[in-house]
Amino acid sequence: MATKSFKNYLPLFFMLIPGIIYFVLFCYVPMLGIVIAFKDYHLMEGIADSPWVGMKYFNQLFSDPYFYTVLKNTLLISLMKLFFGFPMPILFAVLLNEIRLAKFKRFVQTASYLPHFISWIALAGILESILSLDGTVNSIFAFIGLDPIMFLSEPGYFRAVLVISDIWKEFGWGAIIYFAAIAGVDNSLHEAAAIDGATRLQRIRYITLPGIAFMVVIMLILSMANILNAGFDQIFNLYNSAVMEVSDIVDTYMYRVGIQQVQYSLSTALGIFKSVVALVLIVVTNRLAKKLDSDYSTLW
Amino acid sequence: MRRNSSLGDYIFEVFNYVVMALLLIVTLFPFWNQALISLSSREHLYSLGTLWYPKSFNFDSYIAIFHYDAIWRGYWNTIVRTVLGTALSILFTALTAYPLAKSKLPINKPITFFILFTMLFSGGLIPSYLLIKGLGLMNSIWALILPGLIGPVNVFIIRNYFRSLPVELEESAVIDGASHLKIFFRISLPLSAPILATVALWVGVAHWQAWYDVFLYITDTKKWVLQSVIRRILIENRPQDLLGAATQVFGETNAVDPRQMEAAVVMISILPMLFIYPFLQRYFVTGLVHGAVKG
Numbered sequence: 001m002a003t004k005s006f007k008n009y010l011p012l013f014f015m016l017i018p019g020i021i022y023f024v025l026f027c028y029v030p031m032l033g034i035v036i037a038f039k040d041y042h043l044m045e046g047i048a049d050s051p052w053v054g055m056k057y058f059n060q061l062f063s064d065p066y067f068y069t070v071l072k073n074t075l076l077i078s079l080m081k082l083f084f085g086f087p088m089p090i091l092f093a094v095l096l097n098e099i100r101l102a103k104f105k106r107f108v109q110t111a112s113y114l115p116h117f118i119s120w121i122a123l124a125g126i127l128e129s130i131l132s133l134d135g136t137v138n139s140i141f142a143f144i145g146l147d148p149i150m151f152l153s154e155p156g157y158f159r160a161v162l163v164i165s166d167i168w169k170e171f172g173w174g175a176i177i178y179f180a181a182i183a184g185v186d187n188s189l190h191e192a193a194a195i196d197g198a199t200r201l202q203r204i205r206y207i208t209l210p211g212i213a214f215m216v217v218i219m220l221i222l223s224m225a226n227i228l229n230a231g232f233d234q235i236f237n238l239y240n241s242a243v244m245e246v247s248d249i250v251d252t253y254m255y256r257v258g259i260q261q262v263q264y265s266l267s268t269a270l271g272i273f274k275s276v277v278a279l280v281l282i283v284v285t286n287r288l289a290k291k292l293d294s295d296y297s298t299l300w
Numbered sequence: 301m302r303r304n305s306s307l308g309d310y311i312f313e314v315f316n317y318v319v320m321a322l323l324l325i326v327t328l329f330p331f332w333n334q335a336l337i338s339l340s341s342r343e344h345l346y347s348l349g350t351l352w353y354p355k356s357f358n359f360d361s362y363i364a365i366f367h368y369d370a371i372w373r374g375y376w377n378t379i380v381r382t383v384l385g386t387a388l389s390i391l392f393t394a395l396t397a398y399p400l401a402k403s404k405l406p407i408n409k410p411i412t413f414f415i416l417f418t419m420l421f422s423g424g425l426i427p428s429y430l431l432i433k434g435l436g437l438m439n440s441i442w443a444l445i446l447p448g449l450i451g452p453v454n455v456f457i458i459r460n461y462f463r464s465l466p467v468e469l470e471e472s473a474v475i476d477g478a479s480h481l482k483i484f485f486r487i488s489l490p491l492s493a494p495i496l497a498t499v500a501l502w503v504g505v506a507h508w509q510a511w512y513d514v515f516l517y518i519t520d521t522k523k524w525v526l527q528s529v530i531r532r533i534l535i536e537n538r539p540q541d542l543l544g545a546a547t548q549v550f551g552e553t554n555a556v557d558p559r560q561m562e563a564a565v566v567m568i569s570i571l572p573m574l575f576i577y578p579f580l581q582r583y584f585v586t587g588l589v590h591g592a593v594k595g
Contacts, residue, residue: 015395
């Protein structure tokens, strides 16, 4: 019996082999590669023959005040994006849902996805064009008598540019999940409320919002897991030396230390720090989501 | 519905249309603005009116780009990596998902955890970089395709979809003597077309927009993808080659304003996406909902 079922499953095991090779080679081997952080890695000697140095690079990382600047920037930019950006898709979905002109509704919805499909490289080019000294925004400023602002090279404005442009890029796309949640709200509730004379705002307040509240909480919890991802693609393509002090984040710093300055061990230590924090956040947030909803099959 | 409208509802309605219209303008204006800058003739480039409506037309920057090989080579490289990368991704992701859809498979649980764990922890930038170097994949298209070949989330999404297929079909195929590989290609894959299309679009868009892996692993500029080519022009501010192409076409230096040229580069790079995405959004939307609720 046992040999028979094993024979039955043999073809299935074979089908798994390419996948297993992939995950071992491209996920687990790099995981083992984190030993670089505990060694003085020399290109010539390779990973195995480089001498062990224990926590040297972690001590170096954590005693460098610049690490805390980078960490502060990462958290600050992330939290600002979350605080201002998280409510936008919800607000947008709820308001757009109230539009009765189907064609207009559809057009606005489709248009709102557009920036999501454009790369940050093209968008950085657009932002530079619009926000430069002779760009659109400053032309309008000049027209109404305001002084021009160097949005992309003034530390006081740069984070706001990051947050606003990120919201602009993703609010429409982020609303999809809420459109679906709103569509799932029982329509007879709306009809009954309309017959009882409820106004539009009352129906939003007492039917639509409670209907999607659950999804909102789940999305909020899950977005907390990404708190160390402040937006590498965006920042790496927009920042410059003038605003580095306020916009250098873990990922951009990791690139410069590791690839540009070739300090492999130090950069790997930073990578481990990030991975460990992410691991804790994912486990905690998924537990939370699971606790709220036993049906919610998140990661496990 | 209408008869219940109160004054408050009317005000809300007007307010809502105004807000949505403003949102629409804010979303589309930057693209409209770039189109105008790229198409205006030079003397109108800096006048305020040009921000909103075209005062004149001039295709010089597009003509110059048309003669700039790097862009078209980049386009070709982007298409190759997107098509090849997406096709291989879907094939191997579904192939991995198929055995896992059989909950009776003895090693199902450990393999699932083995894949799941890669979502929880990663080696990070440097170990991955050294791996690619160590495998001798620098300057190879495989450095852009292999590292992200199988997405763990996608494995689980496709696995769940396989599980939702009617078992009777497979059972009757087994009775007819079909092998698992045959069932996979003849039954599971065709029946799962909707979810495969969705995952293919996610993977495809990611490939289309990718640039960081090229930045890290491809030093030969002839192998650069479109994003890398436009990054050099827009972000690294090195449009000299492109302006050189313009000089050759028009026989004089400074024939085209660099700013106008950059706007045209942006337009050329986003146009395909601009026309394609409205037709694909159906797949994105169903898939995103499916993935988020069941993933």
